[in-house]
Amino acid sequence: MFEMLQDFTAFTKSCSYLLAAVILIAYIPFMLFLSRRDD
């Protein structure tokens, strides 16, 4: 699919950055939910 390593890297990095953003945002309600019992 990719002729150049550069294209492969650009594609995978874009996906990964977006996924990382989703993971980060998902962490917030998750951690808040877990800490609710302690309060």
Place this chain on the structure above:
Amino acid sequence: MNALRPGGIKIAPFYLVSGVILIFGAVIVALRYAYGLAYATNLTQTTTWGLWTGFKLVFVALAASGFTLTTGVYIFGMHEYHPLVRPAVLSGFVGYSLFILILLFDLGRSWRIFYPFLVQAGVTSALFEIALCVLLYYTTQFLELTPVGFEWLGWRRWRKVMVGATVGLSIFGLLLSALHQSTLGALYLTVPGKLHPLWYSPYLPLHFFLSSVMGGISMVMLLGWASKKAFGNKMELSWQELDRLTVGLGKAGAISTAVYLAVKALDISLGGKWHEVSSGWGAWYLLETLGCVLFPCMVFAYSHHHRKPGLIRLAAAWTVFGVVLNRLNVAVVAFNWTFPTNERYFPSWMEWVVVVFLIVLGLVIYRLVCERFAIVNQHPDYLSH
């Protein structure tokens, strides 16, 4: 104290001297924009990143006071250092502001700085990651400082909301800092042929992160001392309490410098660079690592054990000097090291003026904010539980 008296004509000597430097510096910056980089700098086609890049690295490394202290206090629960959090975060914020300014001055087209986010993102670039992380981290630090603003404005509910976000912001701050401190080192991974082997390492990002921790902790110690000297009784922390905290931070200083040294030693062995150490450049390398990291480490350890806050501050200043030296070595001194002297880059006097201008600007802003807002003292309406 020596605060500005609104409407009055008395101005502290600090501000007078700073004012002159700031005006002179602003003129040079204006000239840089009027006539271009060729006029203001000695950058060449073969050495395109110079003194300003070196100081970009310096400002970020020393602005690590913010994340080191919030991590220690809020994540590891060392609440006795709480009085130092606001000065540390403020100085971190000021440090990053200076970084952004010097970056803008160095860019060929400063006004396009938001292009990677607004127009097109080069995601394969280390610089993209740095830009993203710095943007987010600058915002994080700003948010960490909003309670100060809300106290001043008297907006209780907003203040309460932001204080509640402290732990989350601290976690986010450490995450972002670890990323961009190390990625600044990663910028240099791509030029193995241009950076001297003693400074080039595949682990350069790790070295940068670890040295930012020791630099940040040292800055907190120095800042505490300088603030107390400048603000006297306005600063609520007594000398005795400050000394006690300094001794405690000295332990962190000892550990962080020791870890850095261990990693650097392994870097030599992993890279098989022993023969380089005995060269002429090796002597300079040893001056930087043994002279300016090992010795302060030993002083930290000794003076923590014997509870000597004065010596700890000396070790802190020494460590800061070592971090500055390291960043300048990577960016300027050991870069393009094979070039003959007549082809090497030496910064122009205007480049130095801009650097000094920014440092003074940082000090002035820090002092102004501390005088007007509840940084070194608690706001009378919000005395803590």
Place this chain on the structure above:
Amino acid sequence: MTISRREFISGLATSALISSTASAGALKRFRGYPQRLGLLHDTALCVGCRRCELACQEVNGLPPHPVPIGEAKIFEKPRGVSEKLYTVVNRYRQARESEPAVFRKHQCMHCNEPCCVSVCFVKALVKTPEGPVLYHPELCVGCRYCIFACPYYALAYEYGDPRTPRVVRCTMCYPRIKEGKSPACAEACPTGAIRFGRREELLKLARQRQRKYPDRYFPEIFGENEYGGTSWLTLLKLPPEQMGLAADLPYEPLPNLTTGFLSLAPLVVAIFPGLLGGIYAMTRRREELARLQKQQELERLRKALEEKSAEEVEKLKRHLLARLEKAEFDRQPQATDKTTGASGEENK
């Protein structure tokens, strides 16, 4: 601003030290666009006439060089590319007895996996399927990371322009290529030292020449594999380190040195919140337990006082006093230390 050979010699030492960092792309070989074009520079045929320099300047609208063609004085010092000179011809050995002088033309190598392309954070540099690497000034922010990163020192910057400074370099005459013509330097070369065509074809041609004249050339075609290979191929008359290039360059593209580390960024985002959140939770737990313990102790004391057991009260009192003393002792500076006191001011 020169490209003396020494900075490239350092490259071989340091590059050899670098172990390749793992990256997902390293699991497969990327061959690049198959029909891409390139140029072959045969340094055995180059006579240093510099007509290529002149043609390049004409095509790019640059002012002609003050030193005219044919003036040998210009070769005394090696030159580098600049904002007025996108390509340079340097002399690497003077003529002697029966041997002519040795020259090489230097410019952007149009790498297969260009470093400049991967480090640009606005994607202003792009490797085209046709082969040339192109620059888009309308995107450029002027960070100059591309110039910084290029191992061949092939890019230059218009430092003198305050409003619209650009990164400048050889473009392989992309507009001309699109029209079906050759790059200006290839057309201008009188000896055929610059050949233009498909990279695969040029490689075959170069190997043919090496087979035909085995003593004439350095046994490796420079640009076939170095740093992933380049579109500009060079048949070297002398070893690379004597011709302003570096010897023993690794085959791995330079961007690979950074991508491995950059992959850590999303991983750190995935790990740190969990890790730090967990540490925070443990810290809170410890604080809670300490608070509970203190509460229990106070509870015990209260009950003992209520039950009026004098023994219990005495024991507890002594126990607590001892703990208090110890805590005080730990917090106070030691007697030998003269540094602090109520009025103490410690100066560095």
